[in-house]
Amino acid sequence: DYQLRGLAWLDLMTSLGLGGCLADDMGLGKTITLIALHLRRAERDPAGRPTLVVCPASLLGNWQREIQRFAPGVPVRRFHGAGRTLGGLDGGFVLTTYGTMRSAAEELGGIAWGMVVADEAQHVKNPYSATARALRTIPTPARVALTGTPVENNLSELWALLDWTTPGLLGPLKSFRARHARAVEGGEDPEAAERLARLVRPFLLRRRKSDPGIVPELPPKTETDRPVPLTREQASLYEAVVRESMLIIEGSEGIARRGLVLKLLTSLKQICDHPALFLKEGFSPDRARADRSGKLTLLDELLDTVLAEDGSMLVFTQYVGMARLITAHLATRSVPAEMLHGGTPVAERERMVDRFQDGATPVLVLSLKAAGTGLNLTRAGHVVHFDRWWNPAVEEQATDRAYRIGQTQPVQVHRLITEGTVEDRIAEMLQAKRALADAILGSGEAALTELTDRELTDLVSLRRPA
Template sequence: MARDPDRVALVRGMAVFEPAEPPREGRIAFHPPPGAPGPVVRMAVAEAMPLLSLARRENGAHPSAAFWGAAVVVALQMVARGRILPAGDGSWRAGPLIGLDVERVEELAATLDGPDGEGLVRAFLDAVADGMPRTAAAMHATRAPAAGLRSGGRGSDPRPGAGKLTVRAVVGSGEPPPGDLRALLSGGGLLSFDWQLALGGDPLTEAEMDLLAESARPLVRLRDQWVHLDAATTRRVRNRSMKPLTPIAALALALTGTADLDGELVEIAATPWLEALRRRIADPEAAAPIGPPPGLAATLRDYQLRGLRWLAAMTSLGLGGCLADDMGLGKTVTLISLHLHRGGGPALVVCPASLLGNWEREIRRFAPGAAVRRYHGPARSLDGVVDGFVLTTYPTMRLDAERLAATAWDLVAADEAQHVKNPRSGAARALRAIPAAARVALTGTPVENSLTELWAILDWTTPGLLGTLGSFRARWVRPIESEKDPEAAARLAALVRPFLLRRRKTDPGIVPELPPKTETDQPVPLTREQAALYAAAVREGMARIAEADGMARRGLVVKLLTGLKQICNHPAHYLKEPHGRLTGRSGKLQLLDELLDTILAEDGAALVFTQYVAMARLLERHLAARGVTAQLLHGGTPVARREDMVRRFQDGEVPVFLLSLKAAGTGLNLTRADHVVHFDRWWNPAVEEQATDRAHRIGQTRPVQVHRLIAEGTVEDRIADLLRTKRALADAVLAAGEAALSELPLDELARLVELR
């Protein structure tokens, strides 16, 4: 490229990639250097590629421009090797990513800030691929790998009567069965991984494989018939041994029955002992029968005993597991039973601060002979820990990871394991640094938004099972979440099912004695003040959004949606009037008063959830003025105070419990309540269901009524309709809340928020 000084100067400022759909519409925004005047210059990725390539060797180029220049090199290398695939919408994508490609993408992503650096790098590679000229050569480059992906490794027939060669990969061939499965699975040994060819389903002998390897012709006479050797099969038969596998990786291949090798889905054959292990863990009902352990002061329900058997079987093999039963089904007592059954060293339980008291009470109740201490607060100590339970919080674990790692834990359990769903978070890294003979995750929601959350949990409980995060995204996340591939989903289910046990309250025979739950959406009209504020906020917000783009636009959309939800709650909430008049200004508040009057007249008790602490404080002040006894729990409530509040509510001293959804939506046992009120909507129903399960759980003896307050004719009303009808937009909301709506076109956004 000729050096145009004006264009070269662009790389001296920050370069920002702005992805789009289709990928070729993505742009590079060149910002002026710090302190220099000038506009932001946007170019299509294809147009910007020469400049970005120049930035890699240009003195004074901004590091971000040099970074995207390095990404250009990776993308062009993939295109040159035919690593591009046509998508259903007429665009092209970079892929499939294998081997070194995955490593390069991960290396690039590791230098980016933000939660999804890898996704941004992948989007850039797609933009380069989609910007390439559409040529016949490109079509030829993608056709062969795409066909091979579904061929099962079969060679093509050059003439009628040619024999069919089938290619598969064999794990652990020729190796004796291990004497100690636990030592093998938790140790550092490796298993062989070799190509195997078969003719008519009958595996070839080593001598026959050697004959094919030595042949220089595409047609070979074998077993009295002609067989055709394509280039890929010839390469495999000459290089039969692949990189050895860890036992966990080998088990993963045996469970799925396939492997993605060089962009091709290849059948996997396991040796007899590995196949026997696969069958053993694939059926949780096949676990050896065991009874309640000595020292347990509880009667386990049948499904809890089955859960204990499953956990005992998995941990006895050195494998971890995720107990993902619905909230309220007794995961705590099951974990306590597992520790008593194992009878080894100490158990470390990591949980949110709000659950420390609940864990201690449950252990003292169900395992009165077991020692229990809290590792929390300024006087925390591990001195003398040789058995029993140690309870700590995620923040404390993050601070003291090195000290905790020095103790020989028999069992480490992560309660509400969704707290470590971001594998790059400090809590997730600290948890991985603590060794243990067995690891168990407890969560009612193993996947809230993305499959990568499942990877984060299972890669902790059973490291290596799902591969690296980059390879997991390439093999599973993209085909399942983006391409909606049912076959890929079925293979992933076969892989993770043995390591994740999930039972729901609605499953037949699980909790037949649990009382019914009635859920009602209760529409409420806006007051005149609310309607005026709502219309003004929509008018002013949409005008600003129409003039903005990029991150600024997304921020304005989220700000508008948040403001509208606050107006739906109460004008004083939106206007930030902590001491303003409350009565007569909010339809929701009026309905809440009516509900509570009825509930308290019937000697009932209610949980009232809101996602806004400021709104909860307004409700607390309003109820106090009406003479209604209530208490408020939020994220800033001290642990000791939380435990006292839970006790007072359960003992019937306080009939109304106001709760911040995030601080109290999980873990607490509040079965005194027979009514749950969601004052405002959290647009992921799974989060609301977890909150509801504070009351609708084992120990509840009365029917539970759930009331969701929805402002009529507003964005709350429209989102509720979408969630009920499960349209595509509803799926986006479930995945990312308000952030998903920030990408809507202006006309769709206007229809969503307008007051009707």
């Protein structure tokens, strides 16, 4: 039902010449909704114009598989890598990456597209980036942004998405920041969030898995913060780094000081993970011992339980070095595990996903940024966040690799937090940031129908030619 409503909404927006941002939670089937939208628009388009999908490289295979599965017979072409060509297009889909789109924008701009789709659209959240500027140069009557996280860090990112889908809607960035963003982010005006939500609601559709009536078929998800103690080695390292760094930081200012603070935070988070990561001791099994790290000791305990149930587990960390240490440690325990990170080639990544989904590999260790989007890993009943990212949206995206349509078992999410450390404080900050996203993205597809004629005309007339 909710997918049909999403399709009807996108169909209405694009046929009115307005774009839309579909910001449903990860795993609620945005890809399928978009394939259905293409089919519906193609029926009414005598010219048979193709749809361009711009997505991260890791999602090309997923898009191709889904189109072949849900729209068999519709032509689909990858415009990526050597030998790419746009010759002889006959409707259907063209899939490309953000990098290729940036370098081939002029070539792509010469095609009459029926619709342009930006998937994982947070990749163009910086309106001044070369990628975002290139995307704006590709003309099309219909623009759709897909993202599970439209307010990742600040409201300027929301502006960037909606100013691409519906140019002019929120006015120039400078006046938008002055009128809305500062009041909402600062929290001094409680009605500011509601005013902004009213303005963006007609153009942005967001449904949460927790909304009543959405995906009743998804099993429950349990999230647990698991406090772990530091080992003696970790505690003494931690205190020494704090002491030495604060002395230097106190004597510095400006940009140099900011750099030092970031370096300190990174050092502390690495010590909380494992001393060998911070000391850069390499990845040999004797360095990766669990008795040096409270988190690795707990991971071992969780893993014993999961393997005893013949279950599968995803372990996310933001440090590739930590992923290597975990994999080295699991090898000494003879636990079959693989590691997926940003440098993993797309073909090998797809094979890893298949082996995990088939149950051949019970543990997949993933670097958070590389694996946060687009992968379908529903075999996992357990998701472990070995360390905390500064951004709750990125964490939720990672969790949603397992907690998505097709999941039939309850999912347990374990967040490992070292007691009394900076991680404890980050956890509190993350709660506050999540509240900002929830305040703005009220869901309400009915909002469009509630606008008066004048309001609607007002909004429609802001549309600038692409």
